[in-house]
Amino acid sequence: MKRHAGAVLSSIKIDKGAEKKISIQLYMALRDLLLTGTLTPGDRLPATRTLAREIGVSRTTVIDAVDRLISEGLLEARVGAGTFASQALNARLAPKPSPEASDAAAVVPRLSHATRHAIPDFAARSRLPHKSQAFVTALPALDAFPMAQWAKLSARHWRKDRDMIAGYGEPFGFMPLRRAIARQLNASRGIKCDPSQIFITNGAQRAFSLIGGMLVNPGEPIWFENPGAIGARNAFVAIGARPVAVRVDEEGLSVEDGLAKAPHFRLAFVTPSHQQPLGHIMSLSRRLALLKAANEADAMIVEDDYDGEFYYGDQPPPTLKSIDTHGRVIYVGTFSKSLFPALRLGFVLVPEGLVDSFERVCLTWLAGVPTVTQAIVAEFMDEGMFATHIRTMRQLYKHRHDTLMAEAAGLAGEIDLQPASSGFHAIGLLSPDLEEKRIVASAGNHGVTVVPLSRYALGPLAERGIVLGFGSCSADEIRKGIHTLEGILPECRVG
Template sequence: MVRRAGGALLAALPVDRQGGQALGAQLYVALRDLILSGGLAPGARLPSSRTLAQDLGVSRTTVVGAYERLVSEGLIEARVGAGSHVAQVLQGDLPPTARPSTPGPATPGPAVPPAPRLSRAAAAALKAATARDRLPGAPGAFVSGLPELDAFPMAQWARLSARHWRSQRSAVMGYGPPGGDPALRAAIAGHLRLNRGITCRAEQVFVTAGAQQAFRLIGSTILNPGDAVWFENPGALGARNALAASGARLVPVPVDADGLVVEAGLRQAPGFRLAFVTPSHQQPLGSVLSLERRLALLAAARAADAWVVEDDYDGEFFFGRQPLPTLQGIDRGGRVIYVGTFSKSLFPALRLGFMLLPEALVEPFSAVLAAAGPGVPAVTQAVVADFITEGHFATHIRRMRKLYAERHMVLRTEMEAALGDRLTLMPCASGLHTVALLPAGLDEGAVAAAAAARGLHTGPLAQYAIAPLDQQGLVLGFGCLRPSLIRRGVSGLAAALGDVAARG
C-alpha cells in the first residue's frame, strides 16, 4: 500500500496573528469548517502536527491542541503509526450548507444560488448545447463516436511510453512548444501526405488538445460576434457549440446525398465568414461531399473572402471505394483549415488533435497559441510521434478499417432481416456510425425514448439540427460493438418500435 508522506496541503488555512483570538482556536475553527464543508473528505489524511506547524509558522503545541479538540468531537481519528485522518463516520452525514440570498434566519437545505452573469458568447454556447450532448463513456448498443478500444495495440504503446519516461526529465516533464512537438508535427505532415494526399509542411501543423480546442481556437481567432458561419444541418454537435461560443451566427445549410447544398448557403448568407463541413463522412448523415460541391464551396469561399473548416474526424476508416481527395488537397486558394483528431484513430483519452493551416494563418495562430500556452503533455506527443513513424499507426488503421467494415456489414444484415420493412439504413462507406431513417408518422423522439428504456443509445437526428429537418431518423454507432452486441441491439430496437406501436 502506498503511503502519502505528508498528508493534505493546508498552508492556506486562515491564521490571523494580529487578531485577538488565540491561534489554536483559529486553527481549530478553520479545520472544523473545512471538514464540515467537505473540503477534506472522510478518510483524508491530515499532515502531521510537526508538518502543519512548519507550513503555518506556528508552534507544534498549537497544532496538537487543535487536533486533540477535533478528535474529542469525533471529527478526526488519530491512528497509531498512521497519522490523523478525517473520521470515516462522516461519510454521507455532513449537514447541508445553507446560504440564504437575503438577510434573515437560515432555512434547512441548500439555498438556490442566483443565476450567474455570463458573457453573450457563453450564453450562446449554453443555448446551443443539448441535454444529449454527452461524450460516450463505455461501449453499448448503439453508442456512436467511440472506437473499439480492445483492439488497440497496448503492448507497443506501453513500450514506447516506457522508453520516453526513461528519457531526460526535462523532455517529458517540462513545457513543450506551444504549436506542438516538432517530431509529432513532422509525423502528422508525413502521414497526411501519404495517406490523405495532402501536400504540406510540418510548420503548418499545430497540435491541439483534441478537435474541440481546434474549433475554439478557430472561432476565437477568425470570427467576430455576429459573423455568419455556414453550418451543416444536421451537423456535428461539438463543433456547433464551439463556434457558437465565439458569438458567431450559425446559418443552417441543408445536406443531401451529395453533402452540403452550396446553393442554399449562398441564398441565406452570401457574405459568410466561415463554412464548417465534414466532407469525407458527413456528421451525422454519412454522405460524402461530391467533387462538384467541393469545387463550388471553394469558389464560394474565394468570392466571399471566407475560410472553410474541413473536419476529417473519422476519414481514416473508409471501407468502400477509395475516398475523394480532401478539400484541403484540392484547394489552390489557401482557404481550407483541415482539422483532425486521434480520438477515433487511437483513443479518446489522449485528448489529441491537430490543425493544418493555410500559409496565411500560420503566423497569426502561432501568436495565439504562444499566448495560450501548450495544451498537450510533451510525453504524449512524443509517444504518438514514435507510434506513427515506427509504422504502428498505419498497421492499426488497416486493422480497424477491416474490423469496422465487418461490423457495419453485421449491422446492415441484421437490420435488413429484422427491421427492413420499418427502417431504412443510409448508405455508409466509412466511419463508426450510420443513420436509420424512420417512415413518415413515426416520431424519432418516441422511438429513442423507447430504445433508451431498453438500455439502447440512439441519437435522434433533431439533436444534431439547428433548424427543422424534413426527415426523422436515429444515429446508430457500430464501431465499438462486437457482433453479438449488435445483434442484441437490433432485437432491442425492434422491441422498442413495437413498444411505440403498441402505445398508438
C-alpha cells in the first residue's frame, strides 16, 4: 500500500511560480486523488518528510495540507501507524464510469419545474455589448459623470461607523435615501408618497422579481407591451407567469387589445412615460382606461419609469402613479440610467395596502443593499448634486439626440429615425427592402452596435427597425456611426 500511494503521490506537480499558495496546490491535488478514487480507502500515505522530499516542498507545507484533509475527514491519522485514506470515502465516492459512459455527455442536473418551463421562453438569450460606443443602448454618459464629487462623498462615508458601512443593511432600505427619493418623486414626478412606501432593491430587475413572486401565481396572465422591456419580461417569466403580448401604438399600450386577449389579467407591465423601446408617451385616455381595467379585474399595474428624468420638453411626461386613486400602481425606479449601472440600485414605491406585505418579505428573507452605497446616493441627492447632474445630462442627451437626428437625415427613405421625447435611444424604421439581421451583423463587424426591434418582440410586430442608443457616445462617434450605417446598407438588402 505504501509503495502504491508513494507512486501516485510522486506524480503531483507543484507550480512554485503560481499565485496560488503551494500548500493550497498540494491540498487540492491530494483531495482530487482521494475524491476520484485514485487513492482508495485504506491506502497509506508516505511519511510527511518523505512526501515533502519527493515533490520538492517543505515538510511544514505537507503537514498543513494533510492536517486540513484530516479535519475534513478525507484522511485518517492512526497513532503509531501513519496516515491513511479515510474509510468514510466508501460512502462518498461515486462508482467509476465505464469506458462507454465516459464518452457520453455529462449528466445534466434536474431543474425545477419553473426553470424548465421558463428557459425556452426567455427573451434575448445573448447579452448586448455594454461599452461606450455607437450605438449601444441603455448605457448613460459615463464620461460626463461627476466622478470627483462622487469620490469625495465615497471617501467620507467609508470613514464612518463600521457597523453601518460593513454590517448588514436595513432590510427596507436606508431611511435617508428613502426620504430623498420620496422628495425627488414629489418634486420632479408629481408623486405624493411617504418614505415608508419606498423599498430599496438591488436594481430594477430585482424589484420585478420581488413583485412577481409576491403577486403572481404560476400560469396567471400578465399584460406586456409588444414590443417591450426584455429584462422585466424575463423576470416575470422566471416565476412562472404567462406574458400576454399587448399591442402598442402611438398612444401606448392598447387596453382594448389587452382585454380581448386576457380580460382576467393579474398584472399589467407598462412604460408609460417613455415606452420601451418605441418611445411613445401613453395618452391620458389610455392611462385612465388602464386604471379602470385593473380596478375591474382586481389586478395590479407595474409602472417602470426607467429614464423618466431625461425629458427634452418644458414639462416632464406624467407618471401613471400620480393619477392612481385606487392603489393599483406599483412604481419602479432605478439609478442605473440617472447615475450609473454598476450601483445596482433601484427602488419600489408600493401602494399603502402593500406596505405591510413588503415589509414582512423584506424583513424575513431579502438581503439589503449595501448601506454605504445608499448613504452616498442619499447625500448626493440631499446636497443638490443629483438635481444638477440630471439637468446637465438632460442638456447633453438633447444635444446628442439632435446630432443623431441631423446626421441620420441622409438615411431617410431607408432608415427613418423617429425623434425621441426623452431618454437616450431612438428607433429607426426600415424600408421594406432592408433586413434587420443583416444590418445588425454588418454593423457589428464594423464596430457599431445596433439592436433589432424584433429583439423586444413578444409577438408579431407590424414594424421592422433598429434601436440606436446615443447616451454613451460623443457627437463625433455618432457621426462616424451613421457614416458606417450608410456604407453597409447596400449589402443589407433583401434578396
